[in-house]
Amino acid sequence: MPHGDVIILTSTSAVQVAIAPAVQFVGTTSGGDVVDARLDPLGINILPRPGRRQTGSEFAHRASKLRVSRPQTSPSHTLRYGLVNFRFSGTNQFIQHEAGTPIRGDRQLSLQLQRRRGSIDVVVEPIPDYHSVALRLTTLRDVALTCETVLDSSTPPPAVKADDVMSDLCLVMSLARGTLVQWVYRRELDATGHQCAITHVNHITRPFNSLAALDHRLPARADTKRFIEGAYASLPQVSIKYAIRRGLISAYVDSRGEDDFLEFRGLKVAALAEMVKTQGSTRKDGRSFHDRLAVCCRRAGFHPTDADLSDFVESRNRLVHAGRFRSDPKSRHTTVRFQRPVDEYFFMISFLDRFFLKLFGYSGLFVEWAQFPNHENGHLP
Secondary structure, X not given: OOOOOOEEEEEEOOOOXXXXXXXXXXXXXXXXXXXXXXXXXXXXXXXXOOOOOOOOXXXXXXEEEEEEEOOOOOOOOEEEEEEEOOOOOOOEEOOOOOOOOOOOOOEEEEEEEEEXXXXXXXXXXXXXXXXXXXHHHHHHOOOOEEEEEEEEOOOOOOOOOHHHHHHHHHHHHHHHHOOOOEEEEEEEEXXXXXXXXXXXXXXXXXXXXXXXXXXXXXXXXXXXXXHHHHHHHHHHHHHHHXXXXXXXXXXXXXXXXXXXXXXXXXXXXXXHHHHHHHHHOOHHHOOOHHHHHHHHHHHHOOOOOHHHHHHHHHHHHHHHHHOOOOOOOOOOOOOOOOOOHHXXXXXXXXXXXXHHHHHOOOOEEEEOHHXXXXXXXXXXX
């Protein structure tokens, strides 16, 4: 399912069935494909059957992973991962899709991902109806499949799993777009292009957020490519100090969610800043929030002005202690810089955008939300 859920429906003719935790489901489809699923022992629901005279029981099992494969097929040659919520403009002309049908006007994004053990070539291809799906995605703020990433199954260096490559790639894509990008399936194709297996995974997804740190449109496509490649290469080093793979990026995405009151969104930004301060500094660096956040910024290579740092800290303090923005008319504290709470909120997310972009070594154009509703990009030195 596009939201990342994997559900298996089963039925039995028995009137009463003892419910026991199930951990695996193995079977064969009518077409001869082999089905193998890893089940969540607690993720089971009994489904009532319509009509009183019908006997038997039906169940819905939640699976963490489900694989459907064809027996006696050739080894997989190409891996295609389905990604949700990633909007992009490609860097080179899209030649053809899997079926061989040219798709005019669309472009693919070619990436070279570097790690100490070697490089991995990945291509991001839009789905055939990408533009209509992207329009619907941004309008309804839902979860939708937007593209597939393609790599040769033999490309990852030894001891490097392709699934882990995709998970790390989704992390840096999420940071670039300000929304949770996630892969929800993996297709395995043989040398002739025929699908020999597909694996669905129950990954966590989030509704689409439109507050991107980097512009997805065509003029900024080179910046997206440069950031993704650079951030992927530096991810292991950054993860030594910051819990990038264990909640920090998720907190970054949640702070930009558009389904909460503005004050709650501001509190999420404050919580994210607290995580940055706690993970990036110690008490030896200072006792106040201001001093420790300043140390984190300096170590990341981000050098905000004294006014920006002080305004961010004061806005964070007002949200944490009073639950309001400083620019709120009901607040006792008034400020000249921010005319409205929404302006203050956009300033706070812009501050953290610049911090995270510099943390991964990025310099260049970015979306300057502090200038909202002016949508021109700013430049990060």
